[in-house]
Amino acid sequence: MKNSDRLDRRLICAKLSLSFRKRDVMSMPNVDQVVPTRTVLIFAFPGAQIIDIAGPAQVFTTANDEGATPRYDVRLIAVNPGNVVTASGLSLLATEVPSNGEFDTLVVPGGPGVHSLKDDVLTRATLQDLSRRARRVCSVCTGAFLLASTGILDGRTAVTHWRSCERLSKEFPAVKVDPLPLFTNDGSIWTTAGVTAGIDLMLKLVQLDQDSTLAIKVARRLVVYMRRAGGQKQYSEPLSLQTLGSPLYERLSRRIASDPTAPWTVDKMAQVAGQSLRTFHRRFRQTTGNSPADAVEKVRCELAYSLLQTTELSLAQIAGRTGLGSQSSFRRAMYRQFGVSPTELRKRFSA
Incomplete structure (x- = not known):
């Protein structure tokens, strides 16, 4: 056999071997697909304050951009999925509430719509079910009224927007309302003061989940100050x-x-x-x-x-x-x- 024939056969074998290797690699399971994530469910409703939704969502999304591990899977859910009209008039597209399974974080925003919903039987039942399945539950601003309506704030310390603290205390006397801090933590329940305090809380959660370095990176990306302490007074x-x-x-x-x-x-x-x-x-x-x-x-x-x-x-x-x-x-x-x-x-x- 000529040397050129031997060389051609070796090249053919090498190509076939490489082809099989590529096929084997392509058939291997995608490891990235099984990496766990932290699921964050944000509860939308008509009349919600849009910054109470967008602020927390952006903190977690930016944390992903900065290398959060595990990553956050942020979802907007609603009792009635579809377009949800917020207090500003802007509509957000929400998906249906997952019917089962545990998840990481529930975020309940505030807004004028809370007062018409806090007596709604389906809303209360949905939030009770979600709260039982969540590792932690957070309300932003007047979202505390919705949590209080489910009974999960009974006997716990909570805060809401300073203009609504007195009302929360009167409507839900079993809740220990503290009107001063930016946010409070009582067990697995977190509540915040008004508006941008929701961003402060989510930065705190990112710090707890990840580390201070990543939380600081998120704060810098969002051009907010890292970090206003939870015990700091909530208004100027x-x-x-x-x-x-x-x-x-x-x-x-x-x-x-x-x-x-x-x-x-x-x-x-x-x-x-x-x-x-x-x-x-x-x-x-x-x-x-x-x-x-x-x-x-x-x-x-x-x-x-x-x-x-x-x-x-x-x-x-x-x-x-x-x-x-x-x-x-x-x-x-x-x-x-x-x-x-x-x-x-x-x-x-x-x-």
Whole structure:
């Protein structure tokens, strides 16, 4: 046999061997298909607040983009699948509620629609069933009303939007309503304060499921601050000064914010408000629930909070620019208003 014939036969055998190997590889099961996932079911309903749905969904989806292992399988479900009209008028396409099987996380959003649904028998039964099958259950904002209607919040600590805490407490007296924190955890149940607090909670869950590094990556991608602590107060006190009572005090709050380092004495505040000193003392506290000195501190601390988030100014520089005085005075004031020191806040924001 010629050498060229031997070479041709060897080449043919090599090609056949390679072909069989490719076929064997192609016939092997796809390992990626059996990798477990964390199923997140978001419960949609007419009148839900869209950010309570989109915010949590985006946190988990971005976590996937950043390499979450296991990945999150996020699904929007509804008692009546199909188009669900949210409170903003935008429609979302929801799938049917899975009839069986355990899953990782149930997220119940808030919105004006909760109040017409909390007495709906089918909704209550569906949420009770889903809650039993979920590893953890979360409500966002006024979604706590739907959870409370099922009885699973009885005897547990919960929070909702600060404007609805009193109503939640009155309608469901068995629930221990704490109006202050951004989110609470009681066993397998998590509840959050208003609107964007849902994002804070989901970042916390990603941190627990994965690690702090991945949660920080998600926060950076979403351009949010990592992490507002669950025990941090849920609303801005200076904002409450602007929204409670007389427009006179709204203007005063804005004046203080525009010139926080000024010596805001009670006399000066009364003058800006156009009231006598005696009238100002009485009416300001009645209207805002704060003393004049407390109000000035609240506005200054809110400005300092913003500077901690958005600048690299030193603590001494921030204290000086906001009229909070020395660093020790700054630290005490921030702890009074937010329950967190400026150093700790800066660590969270810079992480």
